[in-house]
Amino acid sequence: MPSSKSVVLTAPRQMSMQEFPIPEIKGESLLLKVEMVAICGSDVHLYEGVGFKASFPKILGHEFVGQVTAMGEKAAEAYELKIGDRVTVEPYIPCRNCRFCLTGNYQNCVKVMTYGVSLTCDVPPYLWGAYGEYIYIAPGSLVYPVGKGVPAEAAALSSVIGNGVRWVKRKGEVGPGDAVVIMGPGAQGLASTIVAREAGAEPLIVLGLGRDSLRLKLAEKFGATETVNVQAQDAKEIVGKKTAGQMADVVIDCTGDPEAFNVGLQLLHPGGRYVMVGLTGGRVTPAIMDHVVRQEIQIRGGLGQAWCVDEAMKIIHSRRYPVESIITHRRPLAEAQEALEFFINPPADCIRVALVP
Numbered sequence: 012m013p014s015s016k017s018v019v020l021t022a023p024r025q026m027s028m029q030e031f032p033i034p035e036i037k038g039e040s041l042l043l044k045v046e047m048v049a050i051c052g053s054d055v056h057l058y059e060g061v062g063f064k065a066s067f068p069k070i071l072g073h074e075f076v077g078q079v080t081a082m083g084e085k086a087a088e089a090y091e092l093k094i095g096d097r098v099t100v101e102p103y104i105p106c107r108n109c110r111f112c113l114t115g116n117y118q119n120c121v122k123v124m125t126y127g128v129s130l131t132c133d134v135p136p137y138l139w140g141a142y143g144e145y146i147y148i149a150p151g152s153l154v155y156p157v158g159k160g161v162p163a164e165a166a167a168l169s170s171v172i173g174n175g176v177r178w179v180k181r182k183g184e185v186g187p188g189d190a191v192v193i194m195g196p197g198a199q200g201l202a203s204t205i206v207a208r209e210a211g212a213e214p215l216i217v218l219g220l221g222r223d224s225l226r227l228k229l230a231e232k233f234g235a236t237e238t239v240n241v242q243a244q245d246a247k248e249i250v251g252k253k254t255a256g257q258m259a260d261v262v263i264d265c266t267g268d269p270e271a272f273n274v275g276l277q278l279l280h281p282g283g284r285y286v287m288v289g290l291t292g293g294r295v296t297p298a299i300m301d302h303v304v305r306q307e308i309q310i311r312g313g314l315g316q317a318w319c320v321d322e323a324m325k326i327i328h329s330r331r332y333p334v335e336s337i338i339t340h341r342r343p344l345a346e347a348q349e350a351l352e353f354f355i356n357p358p359a360d361c362i363r364v365a366l367v368p
Contacts (some may be wrong), residue, residue, distance in 0.1 A: 013032075013033045014030045014031060014032055014033060015030070015031050015032075015033055015138060015143055015144045015145040016028055016029070016030050016031075016143060016144050016344075017029060017030075017031060017070045017132070017137075017138065017140070017142060017143025017144065017145075018070065018071075018142040018143065018344060018345075018347040018348070019068045019069065019070055019132060020057065020058060020067060020068065020069045020070070020071055021067055021068050022060070022067055023058070023059055023060030023065075024058060024059060024060070024348075026058075026347060026348040026351075028345065031132070031137040031138060031143075032137070033081075033138075033145065034135055034136030034137065034138065034147050035136075036081040036082065036083050036086075036147075037083040037084065038083040038084065038085050038086070038150055039083055039085045039086045039089045039090075039150035039151070040082075040083045040086060040147065040148060040149060040150055041079055041081065041082055041083070041086055041090070041092075041098075041147075041148035041152075041154070042079075042080050042081035042082075042145055042146075042147060042148070043075075043077030043078060043079060043080065043098065043100075043145060043146050043148060044077055044078045044080045044144065044145055044368075045072075045075055045076075045077045045141050045143060045144060045145060045146055045368050046075075046076045046077050046078060046097070046163045046166075046167075046367075046368075047075065047076055047163040047164065047166075047167045047341075047365050047366070047367055048072040048074060048075040048141035048142060048167060048365065048366050049074040049075070049164075049167045049168060049171075049198075049338060049363055049364070049365045049366075050074075050350060050351060050354050050363065050364045050365065050366065051073065051074050051171075052197070052198075052199075052267070052290070053073075053128065053290070054071045054072070054073075054127070054351065055351065055354060055355055056290070056292060057069065057071060057128065058071070058351050059355075061292060061293065062292075062293075064123070064125075064128050064129050066129075066131055067131065068131055068132050068133055069127075069130070069131050069132060069139075069140065070127065070132045070137075070138065070139055070140030070141075070142050070143055071127045071128075071140050071141075071142045071347075072126070072127040072140040072141030072142040072143070072146070072366070073102035073125060073126045073127035073128055073140070073141065073170070074102075074141075074167050074168060074169075074170055074171060075099065075100070075141035075146065075167055076097060076098070076099045076157055076163050076166035076167045076169075077097070077098060077099075077100075077141070077145075077146060078095060078096070078097055078098075079092055079093070079094055079095060079096045079097075079098060080094065080145070081094070082094065083150075089150075090154050091156075092154070092156070096156060097156070097157040097158075097159070097161075097166070098154050098155060098156055098157055099154075099155050099157055099166050099167065099169040099170075099320075099324070100126065100148055100152055100153065100154050100155070101152070101153035101154075101155075101169075101170055101173070101316065101320050102125045102126050102127065102128065102170055102315070102316075103117050103118055103120065103124070103125055103153070103315060103317070104120075104124040104125065104126070104149050104151060104152050105117035105120055105151060105153075106120050106121070106122045106124070106151075107151060109121040109122070115317060115318055116317060117317050118314045118315035118316075118317045119314070124149075126139055126140060126141065126146070127139065127140035127141055127142070142344065142347050142366060143344070143368065144344075144368045153320065155169060155320060155321065155324045157324075158328055160330075161327060161328060161330075162335040163335075163365075164334070164335035164337070164338040164365060165327050165334040165335040166327065167338070167365060168198070168202070168327075168334055168335075168337055168338070168363075169320050169323050169324055169327060170315075170316050170320060170323075171198055171199060171202045171337070172202045172205065172206070172320075172323035172326055172327060172334065173315075173316030173319040173320035173322070173323040174199055174202060174203075174288070174313070174315060174316045174319070175199070175202035175203040175204075175205060175206035175207075175323070176206050176316065176319035176320075176322045176323050176326075177313060177315070177316050177317060177318075177319040178203055178206075178263055178286050178288050178313040179191070179203050179206040179207050179210055179212075179261075179263060179286075180206060180210055180319075180322075181319065182284075182286045182311045182313045183261040183263060183284055183286045183311075184261075184284065185206075185207055185210040185211075185212055185260070185261055186210060186211060187210070187211030187212075187213070188211065188212075188213055189210070189211075189212050189213070189260040189261060190212070190213070190214055190216075190250075190253070190254045190257065190258070190259045190260050190261075191207045191212040191214075191215050191216070191259060191260065191261045191262075191263065192216045192217075192218065192246075192250055192259045192261070192262045192263070192275070192278050193207065193215070193216070193217045193218070193230075193235075193262075193263045193265065194218045194262065194263065194264045194265060194266050194271055194274075194275055194289075195218070195219065195264070195265035195266035195267070195268075195271075195289060196217050196218075196219040196223050196226035196227055196229070196230050196238075197226065197265060197362065198337050198362055198363045199265040199288065199289070200217065200226075200230070200263070200265040200266075201226065201229060201230060201233060201337055201362070202337070203263045203265060204217055204230050204233045204234060204235055205233045205234065205326065205332050205334070206326070207234070207263075208233060208234025208235075209326060212261075213236065214236045214237055214253045214254065215234060215235050215236050215237070216235065216236065216237045216238070216239060216249070216250060216253060216259075217230040217235040217237070217238045217239070218238075218239045218241050218246055219238065219239070219240060219241070220240065220241065220242055221240050221242045221243060222359045223240070223359075224240075224359070225339075225359060225360055225362070226362055227240070229336055229337070229362070232332075232333065232336070233332055234332075236253075237249065237253055241274075246274065246278065247274075247277050247278060250278045254280075257280055258278060258279055258280040258283065259278050259279050259280065259283060260279075260280065260283055260284065261279075261283065261284045261285075261286065262275045262276075262278050262279055262283065262284070262285050262286065263286045263288065264285065264286065264287045264288065264289055265288055265289045266289045267289030267290050267291050267292070268289070268291070269291050269294050269295060269296040269297060270297075271289075272287070272296050272297070272298055273297070273298065273299050273302075276298075276299070276302050276303065276306075276308060277302070279306065279308055280306075281306045281307055281308075282306070282307050282308070282309070283306070283308055283309070284308075284309045284311060285308055285309065285310045285311065286311050286312075286313050287310060287311070287312055287313065288312070288313040288314075337362050337363050338362070338363045338364070338365045339360060339361050339362045339363060339364075340353070340361055340363075340364045340365070341364070341365050341366075341367055342364060342365075342366055342367070343366070343367060343368075344366050344367065344368045346366075347366055350364050350366060
């Protein structure tokens, strides 16, 4: 029986290469040969054994692009695909029956089925994550074709750009002329920058730290009208100046830093929208709630990319933005653990790390 090698997370910060039988591919299921998988910040939480989805054994990896190598008898019709096509797949697998799936909020599906995050590899069909040679794609998954000319690095970030679409357009309701501040120029902040530019934000201000010079330069390439090193510049003063004293309509907080919350609140005008998407890893966030009440600030949490990857793929296929630049480092699959350790304490020139089988 043919098999696939995958890197398995067996315990916190413990990984090993294991071999699994290739599952039977029938119905609407697919088998993909993984071309590339990006390491997400949530992979780090799972690797360290923290968070409500930490479980073992598990094959990580939910930001990926691959090639169709096998299809069930109904898959070609369901997905309009053929063998050899390149595709990317949303992390969430909707049950399509619960109240959240039926209202379009499948990121909160009660069955919590997510590639590389919630599903373990100790029962068939095993290959639930992309840290491997192959990944199994279950019926009902959300699958998107990838053009031949699209770099693997860009395609693997489809859900990241999809996050930006949801946070900026759906949660932030950003439209032409809205003043937008994005806090944190990591992959998620850069994706949000791209989408804010697409939405017509003006001004579009991205905040980072002194060590983020590479990321802030990339934010400018993606359309930021102003970038700010908050360790050397007064963010509130600059936002006030760039908005003629009106302050921002929307703040997208991608930092995951509890201390950033009160800073971000000060950048909004009364009634402004604060979209909080950065995970703090369970750390308590101190908040001056009197400001929220008096200024009637709208705080909105943002989880995932529900119904937004289709628009993300249009952005990626347009090639208007060098999305692939977000992935700065590549490692072979066999070095997955080393790559995760590297990503936990990255050098200043690292934004995202990808694994190549």
